[in-house]
Amino acid sequence: MFQIRPRSLTLVLVLTLLGLSLASLCFGEAPLSLGEVVGGLLGTGTEEQRLIVQQIRLPRVLLAWLVGCSLGASGAALQGLLRNPLAEPGLLGISASAGLGAVVALYFGLTALSLWALPVAAMSFALLATAVLYALTRAGSTNLTLILxxxxxSSLATALTSLALNLAPNPGGVQDIVLWLLGSIADRSFDDVWLCLPFVIVGLALLLLTGPSLDVLALGEGEARTLGVDLGRLRGLIILGSALSVGATVAVSGAIGFVGLVVPHLLRRFVDYRPGRLLLPSALGGAVLILAADIAVRLLDTPKELMLGVVTALIGAPFFMALVLRSRRDML
Amino acid sequence: MADPASLPRVASTNLCADLMLVQIADPAQIVSLSYQSRDPRVSSIVEVARAYPENRGGVEDLLYLKPDIALVYTGWNGRGHAELLAGRGIEILPLPYPATWSDALKTTREIAARIGRVEAGEIRIAEAKQRMRELRARIRPYRALYLRPSGGTAGSGTYVDDLLRLLGLRNVAAEQGLSGWGRFPLERLVTSPPDLFLLGYFDRVRPGVASAYGRHPLLRSMLERTPAVRVSGTLWGCGGLELVGAAERIVAQIEALPTGSGPIAVGQP
Structure with a gap:
């Protein structure tokens, strides 16, 4: 069995991410060659090539990075904090709650006041959801209670999203409901990137700060406290960091599931099962997965472009089943 | 003309059928119109519709209203109960979704015959045909692109495509090989930009709510540079006889565009 050291793991992920980003810039409706794509990206190509690469394809790649990093890092951090392999923004309903916040802000006119109302509403709902879940785990509940x-x-937020879309002054169609529940980064522009970028950066920074404490927490709460870990601060950082990064990205992409579940699991063995060291690779791995899924969405020749969440669920749901089966076997 | 009391009593279960029915039926034979016909956002017959009870198109509505004929669309969700309704003396008349202007005329003629209003139907059809004929070849053959805020367009085999050709316009979506109600990818806007945008339903969405496609700065900047005509949503969604009203407004808007707009004028004597 081959070994990858954590440092070279990060390097491999970064290189994969850059390679996939270039590939993503090459796939699209217009048949551009690699040279034309590079020319368009660097601004040396024709106006047509520049518009297509810089305004249509590049924002999509950057959003894939932001969404993937947010979901991957939040998944890894929540799994470390709750010491539960099933914790993940999608499964725990954090993404769905953020989607509800975004829908409320968009369809009930809050965005007419300020466009920032959109990410702020999404982040607030995500924060509320994370806090509720955390309060539950503090009340001494088991892994099973947390997932339930x-x-x-998640079901409540999904149902309320559909309800809000139906009751809104300008009712949304089925297509809108599908977007918020399954997520997509097609046709996004730099406006969308700027709208979530500041929050994602702050959120990711908060999450990455928790690395050393998460490594110690893996020993147990009592041990961590003895070793000087401020558990209150750690929880606060992770709850706030996840809410900021996931909330802001869901506001522009809709809820995309399973990324935060799958990625930390695949990478855990390469970082010696240390939850703190897992954070950065998970963020990069999340971006790789979203980019790959977004390329798949465009390569699959379906009459209507698939939603991104469809592809991540196709990968993630069987994975989730396998995890559930394994944890059941362990319990027996 | 037949005595209104001897005409079959008709209920319509959706907006498109409502629009057909109020044009050709005797007011006394209409039992009920759909609830959508009262919604000013989608309906052009709000005032007329207030005179009749509304229905939501369900099987129970029809059992309660007891019309002789019920107009439904082919996708009607009570299909499974058609036999039950037939047993209660209610004839279900499914209307196809029209793909061309002549389909619309044909459907109108069929409904008129079924509800005993052949003469009224022919009068309406002749009038609509005449109005449509007057619109022909009044405008330059712009390369036009029909667009909804979601990026949806209309390729070949749709009544929008048919109407554009009737008015002497070229449909960019059909020329690009799209058929049916597909999407027009943003990248194609760059590679084959139209001379004229035909915007459907852009009035109904506030800026923040429009989908990512409708908000995209690339589309926004093209809309600033390219002449655009807005289609009135209330006359547009069904492709029935009322389409001629939408066509008249489109032509009037195009005629009102500043002369010389669009690349076609460039280099012309």
Missing amino acids: AGIAL
Whole structure:
């Protein structure tokens, strides 16, 4: 069995990410060659090539990075904090709650006041959801209760999203509901990137700060406290960091599931099962997965372009089943 | 003309059928119109519709209203109960979704015959045909692109495509090989930009709510540079006889565009 050191793991992920980003810039409706894509990207190509690469394809790649990093890092951090391999923004209903916040802001006219109302509403709802879940785990509940509570929260947010879209002054169609529940980064522009970028950067920074404490927490709460870990601060950082990064990205992309579940699991063995060291690779791995899924969405020749969440669920749901089966076997 | 009391009593279960029915039926034979016909956002017959009870198009509505004929669309969600309704003496008349202007005329003629209003139907059809004929070849053959805020367009085999050709316009979506109600990818806007945008339903969405496509700065900047004509949403969604009203407004808007707009004028004597 081959070994990858954590440092070279990061390098491999960064290189994969850059390679996939270039590939993503090359796939699209207009048949541009690699040279034309590079020319368009660097601004040396024709106006047509520049518009297509810089205004249509590049924002899509950058959003894939932001969405993927947010979901991957949040998944890894939540799994470390709750010491539960099933914790993930999608399964726990954090993404769905953020989507509800975004829908409320968009369809009930809050965005007419300020466009920032959109990410702010999404982040607030995500924060509320994360806080509720955390309060539940503090009340001494088991892994099972946490997941069940997450599913309940997720169903509630999904149902309220559909309800809000139907009751809105300008009712949204089925297509709008599908977008918020399954997510997509097609046709996004730099406006969308700027709208979530500041929050994602702050959120990711908060999450990455928790690395050393998460490594110690893996030993147990009592041990961590003895070793000087401020558990209150750690929880605060992770709850706030996840809410900021996931909330802001969901506001522009809709809820995309399973990324935060799959990625930390695949990478855990390469960082010696240390939750703190897992954070950065998970963020990069999340971006790789979203980019790959977004390329797949465009390569699959379906009459209507698939939603991104469809592809991540096709990968993630069987994975989730396998995890559930394995944890059941362990319990027996 | 037949005595209104001897005409079959008709209920319509959706907006498109409502629009057909109020044009050709005797007011006394209409039992009920759909609830959408009262919604000013989508309906052009709000005032007329207030005179009739509304229905939501369900099987129970029809059992309660007891019309002789019920107009439904082919996708009607009570299909499974058609036999039950037939047993209660209610004839279900499914209307196809029209793909061309002549389809619309044909459907109108069929409904007129079924509800005993052949003469009224022919009068309406002749009038609509005449109005449509007057619109022909009044405008330059712009390369036009029909667009909805979601990026949806209309390729070949749709009544929008048919109407554009009737008015002497070229449909960019059909020329690009799209058929049916597909999407026009943003990248194609760059590679084959139209001379004229035909915007459907852009009035109904506030800026923040429009989909990512409708908000995209690339589309926005093209809309600033390219002449655009807005289609009235209330006359547009069904492709029935009322389409001629939408066509008249489109032509009037195009005629009102500043002369010389669009690349076609460039280099002309």
